[in-house]
Amino acid sequence: MSTSGEPVLQVRGLYKHFPLTQGILFKRQVGAVKAVDGVDLDLYRGETLGVVGESGCGKSTVARLLVHLERATKGQILYKGEDITKLSGRALKAVRRNIQMVFQDPYTSLNPRMTVGDIVGEPYEIHPDVAPKGDRRRRVRELLDVVGLNPEHLNRYPHQFSGGQRQRIGIARGLALRPEVIVADEPVSALDVSVQAQVVNLMERLQDEFDLSYVFIAHDLSIVRHISDRVAVMYLGRIVETGDDTQIYEHPTHPYTQALLSAVPVPDPDAREHRERIILTGDVPSPADPPSGCRFRTRCWKARERCTLEVPALAVPAVFRDVDSPAAHDSACHFAEEKTVVPPEAGGE
Amino acid sequence: MPEPRNHPDEAVEPAGGTGAAMGLGQDEARSLERAPGPGRAPAVPADRPGADRPHSLWSDAWRDLRRNPVFVIAALVILFLVVISVWPRLIAPGNPLSCNLDNSQQGSAPGHPFGFDTQGCDVYTRVVHGARASVTVGVCATVGAALLGALLGGLAGYHGSWADAVLSRVSDIFFGIPIVLGGLVFLSVVTSTTVWPVVGFIVLLGWPQIGRIARGSVITAKQNDYVQAARALGAGNTRVLLRHIAPNAVAPVIVVATIALGTYISLEATLSYLGVGLKPPTVSWGIDISQASTQIRNAPHMLLWPAGALSVTVLAFIMLGDAVRDALDPKLR
Numbered sequence: 001m002s003t004s005g006e007p008v009l010q011v012r013g014l015y016k017h018f019p020l021t022q023g024i025l026f027k028r029q030v031g032a033v034k035a036v037d038g039v040d041l042d043l044y045r046g047e048t049l050g051v052v053g054e055s056g057c058g059k060s061t062v063a064r065l066l067v068h069l070e071r072a073t074k075g076q077i078l079y080k081g082e083d084i085t086k087l088s089g090r091a092l093k094a095v096r097r098n099i100q101m102v103f104q105d106p107y108t109s110l111n112p113r114m115t116v117g118d119i120v121g122e123p124y125e126i127h128p129d130v131a132p133k134g135d136r137r138r139r140v141r142e143l144l145d146v147v148g149l150n151p152e153h154l155n156r157y158p159h160q161f162s163g164g165q166r167q168r169i170g171i172a173r174g175l176a177l178r179p180e181v182i183v184a185d186e187p188v189s190a191l192d193v194s195v196q197a198q199v200v201n202l203m204e205r206l207q208d209e210f211d212l213s214y215v216f217i218a219h220d221l222s223i224v225r226h227i228s229d230r231v232a233v234m235y236l237g238r239i240v241e242t243g244d245d246t247q248i249y250e251h252p253t254h255p256y257t258q259a260l261l262s263a264v265p266v267p268d269p270d271a272r273e274h275r276e277r278i279i280l281t282g283d284v285p286s287p288a289d290p291p292s293g294c295r296f297r298t299r300c301w302k303a304r305e306r307c308t309l310e311v312p313a314l315a316v317p318a319v320f321r322d323v324d325s326p327a328a329h330d331s332a333c334h335f336a337e338e339k340t341v342v343p344p345e346a347g348g349e
Numbered sequence: 350m351p352e353p354r355n356h357p358d359e360a361v362e363p364a365g366g367t368g369a370a371m372g373l374g375q376d377e378a379r380s381l382e383r384a385p386g387p388g389r390a391p392a393v394p395a396d397r398p399g400a401d402r403p404h405s406l407w408s409d410a411w412r413d414l415r416r417n418p419v420f421v422i423a424a425l426v427i428l429f430l431v432v433i434s435v436w437p438r439l440i441a442p443g444n445p446l447s448c449n450l451d452n453s454q455q456g457s458a459p460g461h462p463f464g465f466d467t468q469g470c471d472v473y474t475r476v477v478h479g480a481r482a483s484v485t486v487g488v489c490a491t492v493g494a495a496l497l498g499a500l501l502g503g504l505a506g507y508h509g510s511w512a513d514a515v516l517s518r519v520s521d522i523f524f525g526i527p528i529v530l531g532g533l534v535f536l537s538v539v540t541s542t543t544v545w546p547v548v549g550f551i552v553l554l555g556w557p558q559i560g561r562i563a564r565g566s567v568i569t570a571k572q573n574d575y576v577q578a579a580r581a582l583g584a585g586n587t588r589v590l591l592r593h594i595a596p597n598a599v600a601p602v603i604v605v606a607t608i609a610l611g612t613y614i615s616l617e618a619t620l621s622y623l624g625v626g627l628k629p630p631t632v633s634w635g636i637d638i639s640q641a642s643t644q645i646r647n648a649p650h651m652l653l654w655p656a657g658a659l660s661v662t663v664l665a666f667i668m669l670g671d672a673v674r675d676a677l678d679p680k681l682r
Contacts, residue, residue, distance in 0.1 A: 064577075067581045068581075069577055069580055069581055092583070093583040096581065096582065096583040097583070100581065100582075101577075101578070101581045103574045103577070103578060104574075105574055108573045108574040108575065109573075109574035109575055109577075109578050110575055110578075111573075111575040111579075111592075111593055111596075111597070112597070112679060112680065113406045113596040113597055113677065113678075113679060114405075114406065114592070115403070115404050115405065115406070115409075117403055117404070118403075118405060122579065122582065122584075122592075123582050126579075126582050126583050126584050126588065127582075127583065137403065154403070155403070155404040157679035157680075157682075159679065159680045170578075173578065173582075177582075
């Protein structure tokens, strides 16, 4: 998994506000759910960017914005330097070829009334210039083979497959157009734990084989750690901390990340007894009316007055700026400090 | 290092000779690079034309239907009805309008197996000749109402927002019209003796019911991830509607429409009874049933035969609808 320097996808100040309306015939806007509220991300060629956060923090909306299933309220998504948020028609269709999505639920993401051959072959029907008509069948067979399914099962229907197999079909469909970026929205959350590993390993193998970049959205921190090169932690529509694997997991500086990590199950009983659990109180505030200043302040044990007044910027905190340590990475906290909550992974990766 | 794939310049691969050949070469190179894992299927077999024809929902459904006895029986009954509607004289050479009052309400007699009605007309001849009007009204009204309802309801459900609001309120207005009263008002101004005003009226009042069902099932279908997946691939509205939403939303519409067919034939009877539906000399089951219903204790055979024909027709269409619905559900295979 070599990460070369050129970013494939750059997200700049991305906003998605869903209007809240009132009234039956003459709807007036009474507010907005700020699902994504100023997100910056970079995805480099061949890398996996993990996005983690609680449910309702806007992870899935980011995914849907990236594949243009939703239109951004504000901000830019640059694919190789070109802003794709304003595209439509032919230009959008051309970009879609390069950014594909794998969905969370393999039971609803495959049309129950289409054969597997039709599902995996549909991308070629939508983009007829990718594969000549006579060649499509062969390509579909090859795709099924690549994702570890029997190419002879072309004429079967989705219900004849298990959850893991269905997710493989979904991955094959995503691969059909040979995209460069695959946005995976919780691709393994709906699967059995035993199958999760198979699918994640398949995705890793495909990444090497087809030189893919992944945006891997999940709430399972261990899986994100396993597959990701870099990790972004989201809270209430914003990115609160981002850095590489080691920086986030072993040297987290944002209190929210620390709280999340302290909830990861530890297999070693000794380590488990000696570690500190950070238990957050309260629920995630409503994204329609987020707290002022730092959005995490309502649940943060470090919150002081400054946090209500000033929005912390996502940058290397001042205390770590001149330090050559893994703790020196972007973290949106006024009072960032290092705190090890997860024992270093035995053996490493 | 990764090969320079999907460079912006070659983002659209030429479909022609060299480009396709190159793409093919790359794919093969890739599949050769892959180490064949244990238990993996061997390299993709070459295409055997004809050996494995691609299946689709419709071809699978058709293969299924041909083997389904329910479908075969229903289809034969409907075929028979269509034939006698077009050529009633094939099996009933008599004239349904030549009646003899001497035979009023007589039971079956040689050459007149179903007996005679109050006017002394041959019931058998009238049942056979009545098929044309009844089947025409039933089938045309059902097809019309189903198409209109599925189209308007489907668009309302798919588009949502103002289209949904407008179409739902419009269908509420039609729901509010009492059928019999509406029929008296609308049809009394029509002087035509053909079946079409009746068909038109039934379609007008029948579509909202099917429209609501269609709207609901389209809304259910469009929320599925596979619709999002198709959109993410770049599919347009037409493809999404025809390939993804319609096949998954059509089942309830088929069921409601086939049940409605029977209701529409009897609605025609009601309207004819009130004198605003089909008018003599048109022969229809509806007219005969409504006339016979007052004499049910004196001469039940007058009611039995046209009512029986109506029931068989309705049953055949319901069976057909059921079989088609099941065939379109791969899970039941």
